Amino acid sequence: MLLVETVRSTGSQQAILIVGLLCVLLGGLVSLSPREVFLRLVHGVAEGNSSELPDLYGEVTDVRHPMATPESEPLTSRRALREHFTVPPEVRESWPKRSVVDVVVHETADPEVIVAEFAYEFTLPDDSMAKVPCIFVMRVRDGQIIESRDYIDPIRTYTARGDLDRLLASLRKGDTAG
Template sequence: MSHPESAGARTPRETLAAYHRAMLDKSADDLADLYAPDALHEFPFSAPGFPPRYEGREAVRTGYGAVWGASPVRIDEVRTVSSYETADPEVIVAEHVVVGRLPAGGAFTVPGLLVLRVRDGLVTHVRDYMDTAALGGVLPIRAARG
């Protein structure tokens, strides 16, 4: 585990790249280390069995650790479809598609859109709009319940 408070001047775009790497590796620790201690991660389109938010870095670590740790799927690629820097220098918006394989060999794709706010190199707020219908067939979402 790194020391997130030393993130320094990581830009929102650099943070997005690190976020996608953590997704690709299914590393809850690497993902959580990108967050400020009091960050908020919201899922506006939350599905039944999936939490509407994670409050704080450690909740991100625990929640994603449970989901990714319980999932036998392999993530092959996190493809950025488009990303946009905004008038607010702390915010980046990114559309992506997660591509992977199920244990039986079938392929899956889960599209999503992230709105990340990065302050002093750490994520302070995420609005995570993912295709929960596609996600429900891929991850054990009940494992994420708080």
């Protein structure tokens, strides 16, 4: 257990992978902490590992994106999350590279719940940078996300991905005023 606590406190990607490997080798006897699950999720998103991401969630879950534009339905199953993370390769390849920066994970009185602040930093085609600040409030049980509220700035996200026209089109569809 000392090894696991040491790895948890470092938060490095290499250390997280070591803990993950230990979990597999020990047959799941050691669950990833909420912090470790969060870090796998956001780094997996940034690296485009979409096929692995649904396995971080429970079969039954409740994931919401309160700031999503257009509004999105809650994702309540691993299957729904698999669909959510599935992006056609040509679309994904058109998105700029991104990395995870400015990570601060707050542990709460409930050991299953964390509040994580971070940003996705995009490298745009002209080599300029764009940051998209995010806050995730997650409940992780037995190494799987069972509930999450993902607050992500939609305007900065669409702008960084070069999809601002798509955002505007979706907003116009919802405009009933004329």
